[in-house]
Amino acid sequence: xxxxxxxxxxxxxxxxxxxxxxxxxxxxxxxxxxxxxxxxxxxxxxxxxxxxxxxxxxxxxxxxxxxxxxxxxxxxxxxxxxxxxxxxxxxxxxxxxxxxxxxxxxxxxxxxxxxxxxxxxxxxx
Numbered sequence: 001x002x003x004x005x006x007x008x009x010x011x012x013x014x015x016x017x018x019x020x021x022x023x024x025x026x027x028x029x030x031x032x033x034x035x036x037x038x039x040x041x042x043x044x045x046x047x048x049x050x051x052x053x054x055x056x057x058x059x060x061x062x063x064x065x066x067x068x069x070x071x072x073x074x075x076x077x078x079x080x081x082x083x084x085x086x087x088x089x090x091x092x093x094x095x096x097x098x099x100x101x102x103x104x105x106x107x108x109x110x111x112x113x114x115x116x117x118x119x120x121x122x123x124x125x
Contacts, residue, residue: 002026002114004097009119012087016123020082022097022116030054030075033100035112036082038093038121047107048095049082060106065091087123094118 008020020036035050049071052058059071070083080097097116104111 002029002032002099004099004114004116006095006097006116006119009095009121011122011124014087014089014123014125016087017083017085018087018121020084020095020097020119020121022080022082024078024080024099026078029078029099031101032114033106033111034071034073034080035098035100035106036071036080036095037098037109037112038091038095039118040090040093043093045096045109046093047109050106051080062107084121087121089123089125092121092123094120 003025005023012018033053036048037045038048039045049069050060051071051073055073068086073080096118098112099114100112102111
């Protein structure tokens with residue numbers, strides 16, 4: 001089990017940047033694949049990014065954020081980051097940090113058994 005706490009959300013103008021952070025507690029952080037999901041008001045939860053247990057070049061993104069968002073992790077600090085550039089109003093949502101120990105599809109919420117409380121990101125036009 002791992003506990004996750006997100007931070008870094010806020011209000012930003014379109015075209016701006018934000019960096020979300022996720023602090024994890026627990027002794028086995030490096031054994032988890034980490035992900036980010038988001039949920040806009042009235043919409044389903046959406047996959048945003050994932051990074052493998054070791055990090056590096058093993059990352060995944062949907063087309064909607066590819067080239068704008070970058071996920072990274074620091075296993076020594078038990079931290080995961082989501083750098084978001086060129087933000088658009090449609091990026092407005094609550095962003096959740098997730099941790100998964102299974103080998104399920106990285107873009108599916110069911111592949112992650114640990115979730116943070118979420119942080120609000122609002123992009124104004």
